[in-house]
Amino acid sequence: MSIARVEPLTTARALRGPFDYRLPAAMADLEVGRVVRVPFGRQRVLGVVVELADASELPPERLAEPLEALEAGAPAELVRLGLWVGREYCSTPSRGLRLVLPPGVEVRKRRPRPPTVHGEVGRGATAPTRLLPAQEAAVARIVAALDGAAEAPRELLLHGVTGSGKTEVYLAAVEAALDRGRGAIVLVPEIGLAPQAVTRFRARLGDRFAVLHSALTEAERAEEWRRLHSGEASVCVGPRSAIFAPLRDLGLIVIDEEHDASYKQEGDPCYDARAIARHRAAECGALLVAGTATPRPESWLELPRLELPERVDGRPLPPVRVLDMRGADPRSGPLHSETWEALERVRAAGAKAIVMINRRGFAPWLTCRSCGRHWSCPNCDVSLIVHRHRERLVCHHCAHAEPLPRACRDCDSTTLSRAGAGTEQVERLLAERLAPMPVFRLDGDTAEGRGAHARILAAFERAESGVLVGTQMVAKGHDFPEVTLSAILDADATLRFPDFRAAERTFAMVAQLAGRSGRGTAGGGVIVQTLAPSASSIVHAAAHDAPAFLAEEVERRRALRYPPFSHLTRIVLKAESEPRLGQAAAELATALAAAIPADADLLGPAPMFRVRNRHRCRLLLKAADREGTIAAVREEIERLAAARAFRDVSVSVDVDPQ
DNA sequence: AGCACGCCGACT
């Protein structure tokens, strides 16, 4: 008798599969990875065949037969990968499997989408360019590793300054893999932000190229998935989810901008595409190449390096001027007087500038000058953001929005003060003062909707001269030779987050923005406005000195026992009822304290600010024994879920939080 | 997760 072990596609933690089903003769050729509809109690559910067997431990009369086998299915390699992700990130088999299934299997909610607008920005530089010696050397080492040369590393860090031609190296590496009959995955931070790179890959690789990302319609994604699965295409470019692309014989995985935070998935399972890439590469015997100008300390320590120390155009990196905002004249507003002067020189020269401020909206706070009333979100413990154009106060954590008040609700005063500045305000200030030079704004509000991003970037590209102002989106991936000035306002805003990665995030942000300036013949400059001019990340980014920053950062992490000198696991509990949250957290903390390895530290429960009307708190584990800690956490939260006493409390686990 | 079963309080 032939038996299929099926993992039902549900979200429940308490449900432990797999479940055995008897296969009728008509389904005798069912493979691992196929999606089946099965009777399950009184319901019918979809499930994935995770194993085939000759016999079941259960008596035959207790076994049911699948109702039907769907066309859809994932290769066995990806089924193993999905199940591994479910375990590794303390999620469920079902949630791990969902990641590897072809698009469209979830028959639940299907939202129709307008056709995709494929933005075309920048010059298509499509034929292979002649490589510099440093690029040649990097490609040679990658090719040697692809050919499995003795002692060749299986993972490499391509450390290249901004503009040093990393993409050319990736293209050469991908072509080398294809020449050897093997496929390649190229992970990029956010596909919508890098149409230039997609255009370039498509032009060079033609039919063998596929792209997978969320901006495609479901049908388009399903078609790209099918082309990869069938072997018609053998290179896949995409964001973090592309690590699950169904390539047949994977020989190479490239991770572009490996420091980028978007490689970490926010929802359950909180997977890290970089960690999955390492696992999948090792399983498939593929080579991993991680590239960036600003490596993470762990990559810097752990991976053998290939260096691209110079820009391909031979130009030096632009000089960086750090402006201390502590002594700045408040009348000049969020921009320092020297920043204004530099922008006026850009206007006079008919050139372009990029201004980055990492905060959406007009102003981040609204308060009453008479009684001190402050407007905050009714559902979240955060301040409401003034959006002047829409005339609304908006919460950036939930969907709450209310009309912008003209007078204070408590004291009727009409003197309301808007403190701080966001992109919308900076856009207005720039437009007023720099007219007639056009100002283009790019942030989460203007980039809403399909292709809006690309359209804004294309308009900036076409303009004779202009200023592009926006959030960190403006610092990513594109290449505008006419930009002679890039400025970052409030550069240390990210430093004020209570996060051990705050320094490296700030360093990467400043360094990436600095790399946007001076790519053309006119040269360029960079301005960094900050309240913390002597912070290590600001000083080293201003000097374009990643090694010096990383040397300090590695020592700091060693001293404080942060990754990679330990492993972190974060557990977040959420509940509407604060007492229930407290009870659940206390119970879980007690259970964990007894179960975790001896060297592990358990910190918390620590309260977090409320979001969407749900109270939250956090437990943090810091341990050398990663596997032991994950196993203990998995066991304890599964026990908590199985007991079902705290069904009103949700628990999510983030292994290696970023 | 669903969906049953089952054992206690307030209504026709």
Added chain:
DNA sequence: GTCGGCGTGCTC
């Protein structure tokens, strides 16, 4: 006497 609350258990 029953209708229905949600605690506990099961689903191949």
